[in-house]
Amino acid sequence: MAKTAILVCAGTALAAIAAPSSASASANSRPQSPTRVVVDCFYRPQVRPATFLIACADGNNYLDKLHWSRWGPNSATATGQDVVNDCKPYCAAGRFHSYPALVRLDRVRQWNGKSRHWQYSRLTVTYPGARPADTPQSMTYPLWS
Template sequence: MRAHALTTAVTLCLAASLAAAAGAPSSARPESSRTVAEQPAPPVLVDCFWHPQIRPSAFMLACGDGNSRLTSLKWSQWGADSATAQGVNVVNDCKPYCAAGTFHSYAVSVRLDHPRSWKKRPQVRHYTRMTLVFTGARPDTYPPTVRYPLWD
């Protein structure tokens, strides 16, 4: 009878151990068995209206007056540390003044980097710097490479 009680106790302990292991939280699983859905979300680009965007086709640079914007953005990479695209910077020459100015288009390479936690949503990371490299003509007053801090 003692042997039967000991066998039953060992079997119950083994069953409890297996049940506990099967119900272990996902954080206890090795990194290699985690799903794609559990990977951290990529950083976002925050627009003028405080909307997070990933791979936008257009982006307003001059939120106050709309005199500089990016269009036709084609993203070749959007990662945890940086993002790169080709596009067009459409800029108002403001001659004789901005309301009467003419918009001109300039081909650019775009790079986003320096991701940080977004103050508005700390759980979301956003790119904090944009670099434009003019690949051909550029506005008279612009250098070949322009860096913009992005809003938080």
């Protein structure tokens, strides 16, 4: 009788130990949700980048010091700095100025036909305070794919 009780207890203990392991295995075998990315100027997918170039041709406008508070299935939001060249008297001789910015990425679509990556295809930069001359409080840019 004691031998049976020990075997039952040992079996129960082994089942308890194995349960989390098998639950973990089934969680790992589930397909993962597609990754949300923002595609940079070099067509590389980026996740929560700290810096993002807006003006790819000349590098005269980029986002810097980005701190992402959300990176979700439909949108992403961050705070950071919009760094803009004033191009005075011309861009090569201009000076860069930083402006606090709120950043939003949205309009998710499949990236380049790759099912595991979905890209944010629109970028909106909003200036809560000072902003570059002749610039509206909010600017929206379509992003490349």
